[in-house]
Structures are given as C-alpha cells and as structure tokens.
Amino acid sequence: MRHIAIIGSGPAGYYSAEAAQKKFGDDVAVDIIDRLPVPFGLIRTGVAPDHQSIKAVSRRYEKTNLGDNVRFVGNVTVGEDVSVAELQQLYDAVVLATGAPNDRKLDIPGSDLDGVIGSAAFVGWYNGHPDFKDLDPPLDGRSVAIIGNGNVALDVARILAKTESEFAGSDIVGHALDLLKASKVQKITLLGRRGPHQIAMTPKELGELGHLERARPIVDPLDFPDEGADAMLEPGMRKSVTHLRSFYERAGELLDKPVKIDFDFFAMPVEILGDGKVEKIVVERTELDKDMRSIGTGEMYELDCQMVISCIGYRTPPIEGVPYEHGRGRFANTDGRILPGLYCVGWARRGPSGTIGTNKPDGFAIVDAIAEDIGSGDRKEGRQGLDRLFESRGIETVTFRDWKKIEEAEIARARDGSPREKFTDIADMIAARD
Ligand code: NAP
Secondary structure (H helix, E strand, C coil): EEEEEEEEECCHHHHHHHHHHHHHCEEEEEEECCCCCCCCCCCHHHCCCCCHHHHHHHHHHHHHCCCEEEEEECCCCCCCEEEEHHHHHHHHHHECCCCCEECCCCCCCCCEEEEEEEEEHHHHHHCCCCCCCCCCCCCCEEEEECCCCCHHHHHHHHHHHHHHHHHHHCCCCHHHHHHHHHCCCCCCECCCCHHHHEEEECCCCCHHHHHHHCCECCCCCCHCCHHHHHHCCCHHHHHHHHHHHHHHHHHHHEEECEEEEEEEEEEEEEEEECECCCEEEEEEEECCCCCCEEEEEEEEEEEEEEEEEECEECCCCCCCCCCCCCCCCEEEEEEEEECCCEEEEEEHCCCCCCCCHHHHHHHHHEEEEEHHHHCCCCCCCCHHHHHHHHHHCCCEECHHHHEEEEEHHHHCCCCCCEEEEEEEEHHHHHHHCC
C-alpha cells in the first residue's frame, strides 16, 4: 500500500488525488489535509461568486472523495498541528498543494495607508473566506483604483460594478452584498503598467465587462497599436484585444451607464497619498522598451481615489524547512520534486498562472513522478499513524461527511435564488456538522 498526504484541498490537491486513484487503484491511501473545515480552496474562496459554472468543477472533486482510498482531513494546520517532517515519516509522499494565497507585495510609498487592499483580502472578503470576513472595504468613496491588468483585476472591477440583481444566482456572501448594494463607487480605474497588447485578461472575462447593467468600460484608442498588429497576437489574446477595441466602438451605445470602468494603460503607480487613509494615487506614464518591459517616462499625474486594490499576483506562503524560491514566490522544485518524498503541485509548484484546468495535467504529472520514486511504497503507517498522532494531541478533524453536513446547512440558509450562504466563521462551520 502506498500512503500519500496532500496538503491543500484546492484544484491542484484534488486533481493529484484523482490521478493517484487512477494510477494505483486500491493500492493507495490518500489524505487531503486542509487548514479550513471546508474543502476546495480556490474554487470556494477564489473563483468569483458570479462564475458558478467554473465553481461547478467541485462536483468532480467530490466524486474523487467518494472512494474509500481518498479522505478529506479538514481543520488541520500543517506547521502547527503537525509538521511536514512528521507527515514525511508517516507517508511515502507528501505533496504541497497549498496554492498561492498571499498577495505579491505592492512596494510603493503609501501602500500601508488605510484603504489600500490586496486582492487576496478583497476576493476573500466577497467570497466569505474566514480570514477576511471583517475587511469592511471603504465603498463609501466615489473612486477606486485597481492596480494590475490580469483576470483578478477584472473580477474585482466587475464585482464592484455589478448591481444587486446582477448577483442573482451567485453565492456572494451576505456581508459583501449588503455593502456593495450601498456602494457609492462611480469610477473604477484599472491601472496597467503596459499596453493593450500586454494584458493578462482572457476573452470571456473581458467580454463580460461590455454587458454590465450600470457600468461601461472605457478605453482610449490612442493607447492601441494599429489594428493590423493584432494579427501577430496568439488567438486568445487577439480575441481579448478585439473586446477592448469594441469598448471604444460601442462607446456611444453604452454612454448612459453611470459607472465608469476606465482602462488606464501605460500607467505605473509610484505612490499613494493621503492623511491616514487613501486620497490619491500618483501614477507615472510609461512606455515599452524593445523587450516589452515598461519604463517610466518621468511624466506624473494624480488620480483621486478612496480605495486602492492591488491585483498584481500572488505568492505561496513558505513553510519552515521547505526550500523556497523567493524571487518567484513558490517552493524550489524540479518538476514538482522538492526533496526525497516531498513534492509540490499547482501554483505552489509553478507560481500563480494558468486556469483551473492547468492543474489537471500538473496533478497527473506529479503522481507519475511519485510512482517512479516510491515504487510500491515503504510500509509507512499512513492515515492510521496520523489519526493516532491527532488523538494524542487532542486535535479534532473534519471529515468529508462532516463537510456534506456543513454544505447542507449552507444550502438551507441561502437567500432566494442563491446556491448557498457560506459560513464565514470557522466555529460556525464546525457547529453546523454537529
Ligand atoms: P496575473 O495574470 O499575473 O496579472 C498580474 C497583473 O499585475 C499583470 O497585469 C502585471 O503586469 C501586473 N503587475 C504585476 N506587478 C505589478 C506592479 N508592481 N505594478 C503594477 N502592475 C503590476 O495575476 P492575477 O490577475 O492575479 O491572476 C492569477 C492567475 O489566476 C492567472 O493565471 C489568471 O488568469 C487566473 N485567474 C483566472 C480567472 C478566470 O479564468 N476567470 C479569474 C481570476 C484569476 P505585467 O504584465 O506588466 O507584469
């Protein structure tokens, strides 16, 4: 019997478990350990609440959990309740599937002012992550600056711009919906340090911005290269740029929508100003060098704003004793191998890139590597040893069956038309399974 522990129950964790099931059949026991009492990581607390079709992939992960050889062990913090070294003693392979939940730091003066928020916190807040339930973002100002030109920046802009009725069918948490309903935000500026051909936004997500009830995207045609240059782009990117151009072509038709989503390209934030809280952001105009990197031109301007949300990428939290690549914010690894018996997968392996689906081949590849390395296993104790350890430490875990009870309670308390009202407090989650 092979014993595998996977730390993190998001997409990378579940695809790895599925791959292990397929590869080893009954000859494997997989424990998926998570800090929260609820599974699915990024699917639950990262994917936007109005993108329910993407969230539906959790049904596939649920199937993985139906077999006896895969077990969810929730409410366990690795590093506190059990160490990676202890897990390595108990399991043939330990796989870090911890994602990249920490913000890349916005390193400019003023970034510690009240009202400067990282996307991990803002996204976690509207998605009901227990760590961010009390964020209370200042939505009483008229202007918000969003830093970054990736899909997270788009998610954040769209959530800020939507009306209550546009959240129908979503599982946005009640505390966020209430605050957004009362929002005074009229202008959302997306600051991109490079140009329209360098965005990291995918077509479907960008297209959505053109069909919002009360908000209109605004682009400046002077920021775009000649249309002929679009032919050089790869097809997905070309589609995204076509959406951007259409925002200009449709400007007249969208004019009566009061909330503006302004794409400010070639715009590099250099400082945030304010007396205790955000009042302005200072931006430097940029141009591209021959390697398509942004360089400042020295031309500065200021934008009034009462909140700044930085959406500039994420990092994997380091774990003591595990080699880490600081520059890229991920574990130091070669094709997912960190040390003998220790692996990483998904964003913890490659950094925060790609779609949910990218984690599937990643999960299958790591299981191939594990198969090569561990053969038929090394007679480790696996889950029985873990249970014994937890019993001796008085650590109470949450099972998948417990999660199904929590889920049932979340469904029962949903507002009309919403699939669920998530618990945002760990104690409430645990109480719901009892
Ligand atoms: P991302 O795609 O890496 O985009 C980060 C953006 O921040 C880039 O535009 C980058 O500009 C900019 N940036 C980085 N450092 C900066 C700085 N110091 N100052 C100003 N701008 C800076 O990251 P993300 O948006 O967080 O997304 C993470 C991953 O999740 C991506 O793979 C994304 O596609 C995925 N995702 C997908 C969906 C979806 O499919 N619906 C939704 C959300 C997220 P440069 O290009 O100039 O570096």
